[in-house]
Amino acid sequence: MTETVLDGLLLIDKPPGMTSFSTLGPVKRVVGTRKVGHAGTLDKFATGLLLTLCGRATRFMPYLTDMPKSYRFTVQFGVETDTLDPEGETVNTSGVPAAEEIDAVLPEFRGTIEQVPPVYSAIKRNGTRLSDYARNGTIVEPSARAVSIAEIVLERYAAPYATLTVDCSKGTYVRSLARDIAYRCGSCAHVVELRRTRIGPFDVEDAVVPENVTHENVTDIATFVRRIPGVDSIVAHPDAVGSILNGRPVTSDFFVSVPAVGRTAAVFEPSGAFIALVFRTEESFRYVFVNS
Numbered sequence: 001m002t003e004t005v006l007d008g009l010l011l012i013d014k015p016p017g018m019t020s021f022s023t024l025g026p027v028k029r030v031v032g033t034r035k036v037g038h039a040g041t042l043d044k045f046a047t048g049l050l051l052t053l054c055g056r057a058t059r060f061m062p063y064l065t066d067m068p069k070s071y072r073f074t075v076q077f078g079v080e081t082d083t084l085d086p087e088g089e090t091v092n093t094s095g096v097p098a099a100e101e102i103d104a105v106l107p108e109f110r111g112t113i114e115q116v117p118p119v120y121s122a123i124k125r126n127g128t129r130l131s132d133y134a135r136n137g138t139i140v141e142p143s144a145r146a147v148s149i150a151e152i153v154l155e156r157y158a159a160p161y162a163t164l165t166v167d168c169s170k171g172t173y174v175r176s177l178a179r180d181i182a183y184r185c186g187s188c189a190h191v192v193e194l195r196r197t198r199i200g201p202f203d204v205e206d207a208v209v210p211e212n213v214t215h216e217n218v219t220d221i222a223t224f225v226r227r228i229p230g231v232d233s234i235v236a237h238p239d240a241v242g243s244i245l246n247g248r249p250v251t252s253d254f255f256v257s258v259p260a261v262g263r264t265a266a267v268f269e270p271s272g273a274f275i276a277l278v279f280r281t282e283e284s285f286r287y288v289f290v291n292s
Helices: 021-031 055-065 099-109 130-135 174-184 221-227 238-245
Strands: 008-014 036-039 047-054 069-077 079-081 090-093 111-115 145-158 161-168 189-199 231-235 264-268 274-280 285-290
Touching: 008 021, 008 055, 008 221, 021 036, 021 047, 036 055, 047 055, 055 221, 069 174, 099 145, 099 174, 111 174, 161 174, 161 189, 174 189, 221 231, 221 264, 221 274, 238 274
Parallel strands: 047 189, 079 189, 231 264
Antiparallel strands: 008 047, 036 047, 069 161, 069 189, 079 090, 111 145, 145 161, 264 274, 274 285
């Protein structure tokens, strides 16, 4: 008997001590395919939301990785590790700031800022992760890059531990953020706890730990694609469905409503079934992919 392959989205709540990749094992066994991937890696010590795509839904990966993210994290001031997390070796110590000092510098970290990622990171140089260079004794300094911080708030401070929340763009390193806040306060620090609570419209409160995944936890493509920011939803006329599924050139006449120029749109049958993702140029439509 052939096992049913599930195409869709799973919200996984990653436990601490597990790599993001290792969370995929239980998922693959449930959904019946090895074609499974996650959007946005979490550090091994971190917990929280991983958006996991299965089967044909993996085609939506680029649209999920770009969404903003939210975190809650705890910082230990006065101790800096080489990895900027609890798994590293202590490389610096200092005094700790007062709560008022932390609050006073936070406005400097809102908006678009230049951030230097950690030396221990998944960023690649010449095909090799910077963290791999560092573990082999070669420190490769990463370049600064622009990230966006929509909000950062100090929720609690019981020296030397501070708990903060942050809403930020793709590519933001919370470990670097903690380091830079501490430096600005004349201190040093590392992150001891990190939890991703939200990615775009998806919340960790709706997630499940890997070992508890069932078929019922998989959200089908037709449902989750409607929640992706930046992707419009349009309906094809009944007599155009076959042409779309066969990849024939698309015209505006195929659709009940037409997306604006420069927009990506998920195309649905009148019944609600998802059939294609298209992009509208000034001259025509281009298939991103057909769900056939």
